[in-house]
Amino acid sequence: MMRKEKKQVEEITAMEADFAQWYTDVVRKADLVDYASVRGSMIIRPYGYAIWEHIQKELDRQIKETGHENVYLPLFIPESLLQKEKDHIEGFAPEVAWVTHGGEEKLAERLCVRPTSEVLFCEHYANIIHSYRDLPKLYNQWGNVVRWEKTTRPFLRSLEFLWQEGHTCHATDEEAGEETRRMLEVYADVCEDYLAVPVLRGRKTDKEKFAGAKFTLTIESLMHDGKALQTGTSHHLGSGFAEAFGIQYTDKQGKLQHVHQTSWGITTRLIGALIMVHGDNRGLVLPPKIAPVQVMVIPIAQHKEGVLDKAYELKEQLNKTVRAGIDASDKSPGWKFSEHEMKGVPIRIEIGPKDIEKHQAVAVRRDTGEKIFLSLDELETRIPLLLEEIQKGLLQKAKAHREEKTNIALSMDEFKAVLESNPGFIKAMWCGDRECEDQIKEETGATSRCMPFEQEVISKTCVCCGQEAEELVYWAKAY
């Protein structure tokens, strides 16, 4: 091993030693982010942004395919507008940034930098919806939002983040409910089929639901350290916002009715999930479907005649069907290996003078480290298959990991013991009382992640108070 290469690998903290530090190391060494001078803000660097663009592209396709249209609403919300829905302002007021001056002039009314855009959409909907013919309205917005968080971590919790927020209006409560579930399924599909991140689908408790919503659906994922991450939420807003903002339509009978609304969002947080679900002690591991570079060609002994030419030829050939790159820099092969492992490139292809003689190349899988000798003739057909295999393998591995770290608790003692010995999801019955939910959090640090759609009865009594149980809940410590 060369000196430089060693040094680079050594610089990552092992995840077993300090998971938080490992995360920070990967985020920096894989060139995903840099810090900016405003506390808690991040710079998303080209490699990180390219991952986001791939996520965006697929999600945007599915959002449009399900009949939604993109729009753009303002960044600023007047304080009086934010206050129109009581629960909503209570939920968000503590964490918004306030603009008080424009140029040299003090504003008559403070403006908040949007933490989410429900009230802006509601004001707009009240303007443009009049008749049942105007429904449903299915809008989506890509943009940035700001939340004044006290403690921040790149991608997971930052002052400003990028996201999409869907906002829809429907004639009936039932239709809004269908939309809420439909978009959760879109999110689940993007997570599982593209990011290879398995998700648990369920409903949030009233304590954890969105401020102002009737109910919130959520997808929850388990990170490598056994902590949960909320990867997407879809809210049934009922008609509370419509009543506060006067969003009404004339139905077929000529009667005025309030609309029923939903909102749903997914954020740059997903990149955090990718890192913490698939990453290892060599760095990032990217699922092929969203990897900016799927295959990196690395010439060996590239100064020897014919090697570079052959390597470029392979890259061009691969580019017909996959996203291939080449690292022809003057760094050593060993340095390049660890660099592209750090960046999580799914496959590297080594090609040197001996390989050329044998009319072969060596493919190395990032996920398993497996070396595969491939005839140059079969490269073009085998690599796409190998990428599919890697994609599937990552999802299976993540699912198996989640299974291993999902336990049942029938008592609080069991709850605490298992959370200590094998941190992860804990399935436990709950009576439905907020008091028990609070007490579980206080005693264990775990919060209710969701009431899964697939309910089971693992006991008849609440894990906390022993009263009659109403729901199976997944609990976990969470990001």
Next chain:
Amino acid sequence: MMRKEKKQVEEITAMEADFAQWYTDVVRKADLVDYASVRGSMIIRPYGYAIWEHIQKELDRQIKETGHENVYLPLFIPESLLQKEKDHIEGFAPEVAWVTHGGEEKLAERLCVRPTSEVLFCEHYANIIHSYRDLPKLYNQWGNVVRWEKTTRPFLRSLEFLWQEGHTCHATDEEAGEETRRMLEVYADVCEDYLAVPVLRGRKTDKEKFAGAKFTLTIESLMHDGKALQTGTSHHLGSGFAEAFGIQYTDKQGKLQHVHQTSWGITTRLIGALIMVHGDNRGLVLPPKIAPVQVMVIPIAQHKEGVLDKAYELKEQLNKTVRAGIDASDKSPGWKFSEHEMKGVPIRIEIGPKDIEKHQAVAVRRDTGEKIFLSLDELETRIPLLLEEIQKGLLQKAKAHREEKTNIALSMDEFKAVLESNPGFIKAMWCGDRECEDQIKEETGATSRCMPFEQEVISKTCVCCGQEAEELVYWAKAY
């Protein structure tokens, strides 16, 4: 003409009567924007946003093709950071929005909402550039910015707008100059080849250049009312920012050097240019290359058997090669004609029972109103060609319009007379003195738009002071 149809057409003010009101009418009636409760902010509605997405898609492709990478930097700039480059802060301070509170807490230092991101990029570049191997750095960002404008108009001048901003670092002044010109050419190409908006390429005077730049290149377009619109700018920043922010690299000889920078941007303003260059008294006229719907199929007597089926069949057939839509709503054909004319759809296709009998359809061009009878067999091949013809025709028409409205002035009297009789670009010689530039603005209301790359000598003396002339300048009243 039906009553409803009439009403809709009547609602647009004629552009000859009141151009500003015509613009506002088109923007609203074509469903491009709606107003929001924050003064000067706009809601970009689905149709307007779809146009922006088409512009983005092409521009993003060309930005990447020229070697640039997308990144995302924070929304907020600490006041002290903004102040690091003296000219820059002087230029922008009067028009920024200030965040003074986060949640309940008053901030120790005010944060400005980015009006542009030079200082953020500079801070980042100082962190990541060390050696000549790190150069060039070619970054681009898509996002929103805020400028506290006093008077605002949708797309043309708003408190918040969407744009892309490129920021690059180079080893030499010459390379930065090449980049500045290269990106101006990309902008010119998008404007002329995609938006069919002809542009004049040139350099801004010192008075009109970007705050902190060495020089600014610009593309300028002429609107239907004879006023100019700056459609894109590309700035050579020299090494002033690099010196203020300490962006240095070690060159091949081991010597520390400052980098040379550029920045360049294009905004949602382009949608304003589209409207004011191509629009007419029936509404928007969209160039096919960026029209969200290129061909709208409108069934005639759609209740008659077979008509709707045939119309859907045509739409599917057209969708193989163009972006086709169908309006099968229960509105009258007349209503639909004016609706899609208002929205600027390049071609509408009428298909009714008689057409089906004759195995034909009627194509109507939005730009010329020409009716073309097409056999159903040739539809699939003829429509793409017709779209190309329309695209070319729009550019030619706009060029001819600009020619008609471009005049020469050899004296101030001539200048004023021609600006009055045929408002548009005025070509006049200039001595290079700021005083003359100021005086021309004061006397005529026209500003220097640019010193064109293609210089001519139309006189030897300055149109204002009579001293020796240095440059030919294009002048105009501008948005």
